[in-house]
Amino acid sequence: MNLSLINPFFLVGLLSIALPVIAHLISRKGGLKRRFSAVQFLVSSEVQATRRSKLKDIVLLALRALTVALLVMVFTKPALYTFSAVGAASPRSAAIVLDNSYSMGYGDNFERAKRLATEYVKSLPDGSFAIAVPLVPSGEQRPGAFADKSAVTGDLQDIGLSYSFTDNAMRIEHIYNFLKTAPNEEKEVVLFTDMQKNGWKSAKFSRSWFRAIDVAPESGPHNLAVTATRITETEENTTVLTKVFNYSSEPVGKLLITLSLPDKLIRTHIDVPPGIEAQSKFNLPPGALQQEGAPAKVEITNDELRIDDTRHFVISATKEPEILIVDGDIREDTRLSESFYLSSALETITAVAPGNITTVDNEKFPDVNLDRYDAIFLANLGSLGPEEAGELFEFIGSGGTLSVFLGDRVRSTYYNTVMKDILPAELGLPEEGAFTLAPGEPDELSSYLGSSVTNVDVKKLFSLRPAENAKVLLIASNSFPFLVHKKIGRGTVFLFGSTADIAWNDFPLSTYFLPTIKKIINTSIVNKHQGRDFTVGESVEVEFRGDADTATVEDPNGEEFKVDIERPQFSRTFTPGIYTVSTKGGREYKFAVNIDTAESNLEKISLDAQGAQSRDEKLGLVKVLREIWPYFLWAVLFMLVTESIMAAYLSYRTSFR
Amino acid sequence: MQLDELIDFNAAAKLKGFSFTLNAPVKGYRTGVHKSFLKGASPDFFEYQEYTPGDELKHLDWRVYGRLDKLYIKKFEDEVNLTWCVLIDRSGSMGYASGSVSKLRFAIRLSATLAYLLTKQGDAVALGDFSQKEVKIAAPKTSTSNLITALENLRTVRAEGKTGFKQPILRTLESIKRDSAYVIVSDFFTELESLEETVKILRSSRKEVFAFHVLDPYEISFPFEDTIEFEDLEDGVKITVDAASIRSIYKKNVEEFIERLKLIFQENGVKYVLCLTNQPIEELLIQIASR
Numbered sequence: 028m029n030l031s032l033i034n035p036f037f038l039v040g041l042l043s044i045a046l047p048v049i050a051h052l053i054s055r056k057g058g059l060k061r062r063f064s065a066v067q068f069l070v071s072s073e074v075q076a077t078r079r080s081k082l083k084d085i086v087l088l089a090l091r092a093l094t095v096a097l098l099v100m101v102f103t104k105p106a107l108y109t110f111s112a113v114g115a116a117s118p119r120s121a122a123i124v125l126d127n128s129y130s131m132g133y134g135d136n137f138e139r140a141k142r143l144a145t146e147y148v149k150s151l152p153d154g155s156f157a158i159a160v161p162l163v164p165s166g167e168q169r170p171g172a173f174a175d176k177s178a179v180t181g182d183l184q185d186i187g188l189s190y191s192f193t194d195n196a197m198r199i200e201h202i203y204n205f206l207k208t209a210p211n212e213e214k215e216v217v218l219f220t221d222m223q224k225n226g227w228k229s230a231k232f233s234r235s236w237f238r239a240i241d242v243a244p245e246s247g248p249h250n251l252a253v254t255a256t257r258i259t260e261t262e263e264n265t266t267v268l269t270k271v272f273n274y275s276s277e278p279v280g281k282l283l284i285t286l287s288l289p290d291k292l293i294r295t296h297i298d299v300p301p302g303i304e305a306q307s308k309f310n311l312p313p314g315a316l317q318q319e320g321a322p323a324k325v326e327i328t329n330d331e332l333r334i335d336d337t338r339h340f341v342i343s344a345t346k347e348p349e350i351l352i353v354d355g356d357i358r359e360d361t362r363l364s365e366s367f368y369l370s371s372a373l374e375t376i377t378a379v380a381p382g383n384i385t386t387v388d389n390e391k392f393p394d395v396n397l398d399r400y401d402a403i404f405l406a407n408l409g410s411l412g413p414e415e416a417g418e419l420f421e422f423i424g425s426g427g428t429l430s431v432f433l434g435d436r437v438r439s440t441y442y443n444t445v446m447k448d449i450l451p452a453e454l455g456l457p458e459e460g461a462f463t464l465a466p467g468e469p470d471e472l473s474s475y476l477g478s479s480v481t482n483v484d485v486k487k488l489f490s491l492r493p494a495e496n497a498k499v500l501l502i503a504s505n506s507f508p509f510l511v512h513k514k515i516g517r518g519t520v521f522l523f524g525s526t527a528d529i530a531w532n533d534f535p536l537s538t539y540f541l542p543t544i545k546k547i548i549n550t551s552i553v554n555k556h557q558g559r560d561f562t563v564g565e566s567v568e569v570e571f572r573g574d575a576d577t578a579t580v581e582d583p584n585g586e587e588f589k590v591d592i593e594r595p596q597f598s599r600t601f602t603p604g605i606y607t608v609s610t611k612g613g614r615e616y617k618f619a620v621n622i623d624t625a626e627s628n629l630e631k632i633s634l635d636a637q638g639a640q641s642r643d644e645k646l647g648l649v650k651v652l653r654e655i656w657p658y659f660l661w662a663v664l665f666m667l668v669t670e671s672i673m674a675a676y677l678s679y680r681t682s683f684r
Numbered sequence: 685m686q687l688d689e690l691i692d693f694n695a696a697a698k699l700k701g702f703s704f705t706l707n708a709p710v711k712g713y714r715t716g717v718h719k720s721f722l723k724g725a726s727p728d729f730f731e732y733q734e735y736t737p738g739d740e741l742k743h744l745d746w747r748v749y750g751r752l753d754k755l756y757i758k759k760f761e762d763e764v765n766l767t768w769c770v771l772i773d774r775s776g777s778m779g780y781a782s783g784s785v786s787k788l789r790f791a792i793r794l795s796a797t798l799a800y801l802l803t804k805q806g807d808a809v810a811l812g813d814f815s816q817k818e819v820k821i822a823a824p825k826t827s828t829s830n831l832i833t834a835l836e837n838l839r840t841v842r843a844e845g846k847t848g849f850k851q852p853i854l855r856t857l858e859s860i861k862r863d864s865a866y867v868i869v870s871d872f873f874t875e876l877e878s879l880e881e882t883v884k885i886l887r888s889s890r891k892e893v894f895a896f897h898v899l900d901p902y903e904i905s906f907p908f909e910d911t912i913e914f915e916d917l918e919d920g921v922k923i924t925v926d927a928a929s930i931r932s933i934y935k936k937n938v939e940e941f942i943e944r945l946k947l948i949f950q951e952n953g954v955k956y957v958l959c960l961t962n963q964p965i966e967e968l969l970i971q972i973a974s975r
Binding site: 060061063066083 | 871925929938
């Protein structure tokens with residue numbers, strides 16, 4: 028129940044409270060003056076009388092001021108209002124779904140959502156059943172719906188913000204299925220949400236039993252998030268790269284970024300244009316990060332959504348990547364082999380030690396243990412069994428980087444069948460011609476290569492149909508994608524539409540080949556780092572060191588969980604921060620868990636897509652007003668009578684005492 | 685000068701047939717309504733006294749001698765005139781007026797009317813005014829013309845100064861040594877201890893004293909409302925009070941004051957008359973008059 032004023036501008040009238048006060052002050056200060064002969068009889072009784080007089084004055088002044096205030100309130104027409112469900116005349120079973128994805132932590136959205144949801148529950152007609160459900164599942168769900176509104180509102184208050192998000196449509200369908208078992212024919216699922224776009228695959232989720240109520244303020248949210256951190260060590264220096272995304276439409280200047288290392292704090296400022304991911308580098312002396320495995324974090328100045336203003340990481344020195352090249356067409360003259368250009372390029376990369384590059388042919392590939400490699404290049408591989416494809420899939424999922432070059436030994440139908448879950452694009456038939464290249468979708472690599480990549484001549488390339496989540500980085504002039512990439516798990520797959528040698532193109536001879544290979548290696552290094560960097564809700568495979576067969580994982584809140592060697596997956600990564608794994612007799616190690624910053628983009632989904640009404644009315648709710656100004660009018664009359672009685676009584680008391 | 689401005693002739697007319705006398709005999713030098721200590725001149729027989737050598741022979745009662753064969757002298761009760769000192773308090777507090785007539789003007793009119801009546805009955809009247817440290821009083825005269833001169837002086841009297849009795853009364857006692865009665869017309873807003881001391885001095889000097897206590901009706905009823913800053917007419921003291929709330933206490937204080945005043949006068953044989961400025965003068969004067 029809230030109080031509203033229908034004519035709030037009449038509140039200006041409250042200034043008239045000053046009138047009785049001014050009148051009082053005038054009467055006291057500049058009142059009557061008389062010359063009198065018997066003042067001596069006044070002096071003795073003045074103290075007592077003045078005290079009584081002051082009491083009388085204060086009482087009457089308070090009554091008069093209150094009367095004026097009440098009279099003003101009458102004109103403002105105060106009214107109590109509640110939100111009531113549209114057409115909520117008949118009993119129903121309702122699932123009150125509270126959006127607890129972390130974007131709801133913006134400002135007081137979450138508290139407002141709880142308040143509105145509570146009002147909604149209270150407005151349900153008698154005989155209704157309801158259940159309070161968090162949008163992002165957490166803990167155990169109540170077994171059924173309740174007729175007791177206080178129990179439901181109590182459950183609502185118990186729902187906490189999560190550090191994650193979910194597939195909203197799927198979750199709501201699931202909740203509705205759960206609701207089907209509840210009494211009452213009429214069922215509805217009501218979501219109290221900030222209408223943030225993330226979590227909605229489609230903007231056109233519309234169900235007759237579903238209502239979404241927007242609780243977020245009208246104004247565009249302003250949010251910044253730390254989206255990534257990466258440590259790079261070279262002979263010259265150690266760099267901690269930090270990426271900050273500005274999700275608002277306003278530029279942010281001189282944003283303070285703080286790097287918290289175990290033994291020092293380093294601060295810097297950057298300007299972040301709107302809609303851009305800005306980078307900031309903390310340059311440290313070489314070997315500055317000696318505390319292997321120590322926790323660290325990067326923070327920016329807090330905004331309304333604080334959870335994404337910090338990113339935790341564990342200091343981990345970069346290991347020189349192990350690289351495998353599988354050459355499907357090894358020639359005696361190595362310069363004619365596909366692997367020649369690849370290994371030549373890899374050897375020039377500082378981060379790659381020459382001894383860490385292994386080249387095998389197609390026949391030996393099945394015998395290779397892929398676990399020890401960080402990046403694998405498949406060049407014109409003609410034969411690939413399902414078993415090898417499965418191993419490659421696991422390799423990628425655990426953070427490996429796979430690059431696939433095609434060629435005359437590749438059969439598209441076979442690839443499409445065996446490597447269906449791996450490749451970022453479906454292969455078509457090769458096409459010959461004289462093509463050039465152009466940058467594809469915006470990306471770090473495509474931006475770096477720029478428009479000058481058009482110098483590359485392509486004579487033959489496969490037709491590629493990119494998968495749903497794939498990104499085309501380079502595109503040929505015949506509109507065939509030349510380079511497509513896709514993330515699978517923690518790993519990445521790059522697919523080139525042509526050969527790694529110069530048989531079909533002169534890309535390996537161009538100045539763009541080396542940066543491209545370097546990008547691929549960097550990606551593998553980054554993925555390797557992610558071995559200690561997880562996302563909220565992600566399952567972590569615990570390493571058992573020494574002879575221990577159990578390990579203890581301590582989360583950032585200090586809560587401890589036992590993990591058995593037979594079930595090494597730890598999935599209770601619900602809180603962002605540093606987790607510590609300790610095994611009996613073994614050395615403890617840490618890993619970092621951070622939020623998925625996809626939720627940091629607070630862009631809203633269109634209300635129309637939800638079949639929504641205007642925000643004032645709230646989706647599915649109407650404002651029910653009950654005017655209470657007549658009570659104030661009665662109060663004014665009562666106060667007038669009271670004032671008269673009090674004035675008479677006080678005068679009587681003072682006169683006849 | 686219009687005498688009727690000062691003398692209430694209507695009141696005087698209503699008091700025709702009344703006289704103002706004293707209880708104790710007085711020494712006068714002219715015939716009047718008062719009993720005299722000097723016996724013999726009056727035609728009213730008082731007593732017989734045995735003749736002793738030296739008595740005037742004309743006072744011998746020969747008829748008694750013929751019956752008793754003894755010489756007796758006839759003694760007569762002589763009625764002599766009296767000197768009245770009518771003193772009007774002209775202190776600042778006497779200037780208060782709730783209506784058109786201030787206490788001082790009322791006191792002057794009351795005193796003038798009394799003086800007129802006293803003169804009519806053959807007494808000498810000394811009319812004067814006083815404040816704490818000053819007294820102005822004319823020599824006692826029996827003629828109406830002299831009374832008019834005294835009244836002329838009173839016309840210009842202004843209420844100022846503080847109320848005080850001891851000094852003015854002592855000076856009056858020194859200046860008028862005849863057997864006299866004192867009429868004090870005042871609001872008596874002074875220290876009552878000092879007033880009592882003065883009254884005792886007068887009484888010990890065998891003076892008959894009459895006290896006309898003049899008050900404005902507002903000084904009794906205190907009918908003021910609202911918050912008022914009162915300024916004292918004598919010493920300028922200011923006090924701000926809520927009149928309504930202080931009224932009851934004020935009235936109680938005034939009543940106590942009047943009661944104490946009455947007690948002091950009663951104990952010292954002083955005739956006390958409370959006068960409100962809205963009362964008819966004859967109603968007040970008749971309280972000290974007799975037929």
